[in-house]
Amino acid sequence: MTRLLPLAFLLCAALPLGACDNMAKQPRDKTWTPANTNPGSGSWPPEPAPNTVAREDRPQPAPALTPALLARGKERYKIYCTPCHGYLGDGDGMIVRRGFPQPPSFHSEALRNAPTRHFYDVATNGWGAMYSYADRVTPDDRWAIAAYIRALQTSQNTAAAELPDDVRRTLR
Structure with a gap:
């Protein structure tokens, strides 16, 4: 028995060594398809199934x-944007006054000439030190904020x- x-x-000990093989030379099926095609479907990307959460935020049309x-944009702007961008969009919000990097002013020529969708996309994806607000602000509210930013730009640059x-008679 001892022998x-x-x-x-x-x-x-030899059994696992016999199972080793070069996996790169194994026959395999390619079960993937290229990302830009969807065989058997007329639309791409496919619509999400009911009662599911979309994996990615789909672009929403501007309302x-x-x-x-x-009014909704002003309300949401005050909540989410004023800490950094300030009430007038100058980039001098409260946390900037306390040492956080200053964001660009909405009144710069580059941002006045940017399309409105730019503000929606930045709120969705983030930009520079700004993180994405896609999980905090709904797409409709992001469009409302973008519209309010346009109103701020107009009010400060007219x-x-x-x-x-x-209106001129009410000015001092």
Whole structure:
């Protein structure tokens, strides 16, 4: 019996070595398809199944500009954006005054000329030190914030001569 013990040990030690093989030379099926095609379907990317959470945020179309949209944008802007960007969009929010890096002013020429979708995309994906707000702010609210940023830009960069007479009379 004692002579069989080393033989059994040797057999058990050799068994895993016999199972080793070069996996790169094994026959295999390629079960994947290229990412830009979806055989058997007329639309790509496919619509999510009901009662599921989308894996990625799909681009939303811009809503119509309404007073309600601007009011919602102002409310959401005050909550999410003023700590960094400030109430006027100058980039001098409270945390900037306490040492955080200053974001660009919304009134810079580059951002005044940027498409409105740029503000939506930055809120969705983040930019520089700004992280994504996609998990905190709904797509509709991101569009509302983008519309409000446009209103801020207009309010701070319009000459008094361009204002209607009744508005000019209220100015000091």
